[in-house]
Amino acid sequence: MDFALDEGQRLLLDALEGTVKRVSPPERVQRLDNLSAFDADLHRAIADLGVLGLGVPEADGGSGGGPLEQILALEVLGRTATSMAVFLVVHYIAMHLLLDFGNPAQRQAHLPALCRGERKFSFCLTEPGGGTDVLGAIRTSARRQGEGWRLNGTKQWISGAGIADQLIVLARTAEHRTRGLTMFLLPKASPGLRVAERATLGIHGYDTNEVAFEEVELPRAAVLGAANAGFQQVLATLNAERLHAAAVATGIGRGACQVAVAHAKSRAAFGRPIGQFQAVQHRLVRASLAVEAAWLLTLRAAGDAAAGRPAELNTSMAKLAAAEAAVQATQAGMETLAGAGFDLDLPMQRYFRDARLYVFAPITNDMVANFLGERWLGLPRSF
Ligand SMILES: Cc1cc2nc3c(=O)[nH]c(=O)nc-3n(C[C@H](O)[C@H](O)[C@H](O)COP(=O)(O)OP(=O)(O)OC[C@H]3O[C@@H](n4cnc5c(N)ncnc54)[C@H](O)[C@@H]3O)c2cc1C
Incomplete structure (x- = not known):
């Protein structure tokens, strides 16, 4: 088994290490962490480098590459600017969900903007009742209303919901334990949606939140892929x-x-x-x-x-x-x-x-x- 990096991977590694050193040297990373502030300059710089588009084909607005390029970027950021690495983990989850399950309109609407760093997503799964036993804990639900849905419930410890423009939310939509959950895409500005930041032990450069939904109206097009395929x-x-x-x-x-x-x-x-x-x-x-x-x-x-x-x-x-x-x-x-x-x-x-x-x-x-x-x-x- 050969663990040597190819030339493209080595160039990516060097360019990212150089960018972090230039834009966010250790003293700045520490200062922003102490202020609990997101590093918008570093976010812009890694977007310009193509890091946010790794794993997305160029045809979908990404910069190509795959799992190996993604882990190289995540390791560098974990080592230097950990909160940005955690942001990138959430970013890649949203990207993969859109890429693998989004319909053409959803991919077109979100992927290029995500890869360019012009949009941020949060992924809302965990609930106050628990994160390990997701199926047993989930209380957030969406009921059909006309062509669309109404969403109610609360999610807990959601990374980045404060700075996100869009959320992906898992909700119960039918009684079946595993085939009764649906993922929804919704703008954070939706009426009835409330985000409250929580103080936590670490990752201070990336916010952690409680997110509550009260009779949030969703159009039919908010379903990611197909209804009841969320689990x-x-x-x-x-x-x-x-x-x-x-x-x-x-x-x-x-x-x-x-x-x-x-x-x-x-x-x-x-x-x-x-x-x-x-x-x-x-x-x-x-x-x-x-x-x-x-x-x-x-x-x-x-x-x-x-x-x-x-x-x-x-x-x-x-x-x-x-x-x-x-x-x-x-x-x-x-x-x-x-x-x-x-x-x-x-x-x-x-x-x-x-x-x-x-x-x-x-x-x-x-x-x-x-x-x-x-x-x-x-x-x-x-x-
Ligand atoms: C800073 C931060 C950011 C987060 N970001 C997100 C996010 O963006 N989106 C999101 O959806 N969630 C997020 N989470 C939630 C995170 O994913 C959950 O905390 C995690 O899944 C564990 O769930 P829990 O905390 O409810 O632990 P629990 O499920 O309550 O587990 C408690 C303990 O019981 C143990 N346990 C439970 N079941 C078993 C078993 N069968 N066998 C052995 N041991 C067991 C666990 O291992 C653990 O030690 C975040 C949390 C934090 C603190």
Whole structure:
């Protein structure tokens, strides 16, 4: 198996790293995080670079490429400007849903604008009743009214709903457990729709929200693809989401390791660099190894996805390994920086907080382990 990047991928990587360095150096990323502000300049710059259109054919307004190019971009941003990486995960979910399930009018209306960075979407699945058992928790519903629908309910912890122009919302539309859910596309400015920002532990450069719908009127054309096909559409996005989460988590882990190793070289105690102490060295070696192993799993899974091979097991392994490696690396980073780890003007505390997201999103590590126990190890289904 060859993990070497081709020339186009290397150029993309170099161009994105250079752009982030130029537009949003670490001090600016930290300042915006402390202000809980979205980095509009970086968003524009990555749009101009074609990063927002990766995975979309040029005929649909995108910049081509596929899963491998997407994970390269996500890893760079995870490492440097994590909130923008999380924005990109949500952006790619919306893009894939439109690409795979949108009718020609929906694709035409949204994909080119999304790829150019002129429109932002949010994806509303989780509810106050729970995110893991989506089928059991979903209370948001849409009932038919004339040609269209009326939407009622509440979604919780929705990324980017504050800055989005459009939402994709999963709602119950019939009694059947799995074939009774529909995805709707709707403008955020719809009457009856309310967004309330929630304060959360991390990802401060990208807003998290409660979104409530009260008798929101939707036209027939708001249905994404077909009515009652929503659960199958959710399942179809899971592979890409797990893969993308793995890439961002790897980026966080790498960023934390790089900062920690640099600190271990420059900080002195007892007349020598702290990186000379074995306790520090071993911790950093183990964390770096876990992160690089997770990246190899992520590359393997992306290779499967790019080649159209079944990728569920490999994306699941990558997600679990990368989420755990990010937690290990940021823990090692905090221990290595000690007091400097606590400083809100330095990046380690941000990596440490942000790494927690991928322990449970888009699916919890426990649920990924359930899936792997059953489908990889052949153990009895646990839930
Ligand atoms: C910052 C942030 C951004 C988010 N962005 C979005 C978004 O854009 N869109 C969106 O729809 N959602 C979003 N979410 C929600 C996220 O996807 C959910 O938090 C996640 O799916 C887990 O759901 P939960 O929090 O309800 O946990 P729960 O489902 O309540 O789970 C709680 C615990 O129970 C465990 N558990 C449950 N069932 C089992 C089982 N069968 N076996 C073993 N353990 C089990 C879980 O692993 C977990 O440890 C976001 C959340 C946050 C905090």
